[in-house]
Amino acid sequence: MIDQFAKEYLHEELQWTRESLVWKLDGLSEYDIRRPLTATGTNLLGLVKHLATWEARYLGEIFNRPFPDPLPGWQDSGSSDLWVTEHESREQIIGFYRRAWEHADATIHELPIDAPGHVPWFPRPDVKLFSIMVHVLNDTTRHAGHADILREQLDGQTGVAAGQQEQIDTIAREAHCAKIDKAARAASPTRA
Numbered sequence: 001m002i003d004q005f006a007k008e009y010l011h012e013e014l015q016w017t018r019e020s021l022v023w024k025l026d027g028l029s030e031y032d033i034r035r036p037l038t039a040t041g042t043n044l045l046g047l048v049k050h051l052a053t054w055e056a057r058y059l060g061e062i063f064n065r066p067f068p069d070p071l072p073g074w075q076d077s078g079s080s081d082l083w084v085t086e087h088e089s090r091e092q093i094i095g096f097y098r099r100a101w102e103h104a105d106a107t108i109h110e111l112p113i114d115a116p117g118h119v120p121w122f123p124r125p126d127v128k129l130f131s132i133m134v135h136v137l138n139d140t141t142r143h144a145g146h147a148d149i150l151r152e153q154l155d156g157q158t159g160v161a162a163g164q165q166e167q168i169d170t171i172a173r174e175a176h177c178a179k180i181d182k183a184a185r186a187a188s189p190t191r192a
Contacts (some may be wrong), residue, residue, distance in 0.1 A: 003113045010133045011108050018101060019139045020160050021048060021096060024147040028154060034084055037150045044150055045093055046083040047143045053081040054099035058136050059104035062117040063129065067103050069096070108133065 025033050033045040056067035072080060076188055084093055108129070115129040152158050156168045 006130065007108065007113045007133070010130075010137055011105070012142065014133070014137045014140060015101070016161075017137065017144050018097070021051065021144045021147050022097065023161060024144075024151045025090065025094070028151075030090065032154050033090065036042075036083075037153055040144060041083060042150065043083060044147055045152075046081075047147055049088075049093050049096050050081045051143055052093070052100040053121060054139065055089055055097075055104050055136055056100040058119075058132050059107045062098075062119055062127070063107055063111060063115060064117075064134060065103070065107050066099065069099065098109055104136070144176075 025048070028044070030048075034043055036043055053071055056071055057068070059065075060067040061071075111129050111160050113128070113130045113133075117127045117129065117132060119127055119132075148158065156170075156173075
């Protein structure tokens with residue numbers, strides 16, 4: 001009984017986080033969802049592509065359930081899953097992610113939580129579905145957090161789901177940031 005509860009709970013959390021991540025693209029231009037926003041080139045659509053690639057791999061081939069579309073070899077992806085070419089559309093990448101969800105969801109539904117899998121690049125390569133579900137949820141949540149920050153950098157929008165975003169009060173935000181900056185300077189007088 002607890003196994004089924006754990007599996008359903010992890011799956012629900014994963015689905016909610018997936019949807020939140022895709023929602024972060026809403027209302028942004030093609031340029032804004034693709035452009036590098038960190039020194040390493042991190043961008044919103046690239047995060048979606050990355051998660052689609054690895055969810056298809058972790059909740060697919062790891063359990064001898066290959067994803068129907070070709071995936072780059074895990075040894076030679078060369079970070080090509082972290083950015084989107086000009087020939088890949090937003091719709092293609094989101095569609096790829098949704099197909100990866102469906103494939104992963106089928107694995108989750110059809111296999112018991114203690115189903116064995118094999119991850120050749122892990123130090124302990126023999127795994128169970130439970131540990132991979134936790135791994136994928138953790139990775140998805142981590143990248144959704146990155147997306148939160150990137151979206152806030154782009155247009156100031158915050159929130160975790162459609163209809164839950166905050167109204168932007170520029171004056172209140174500036175006052176709040178000034179208060180934080182003042183505390184930071186007071187704690188580090190050599191930087192003031």
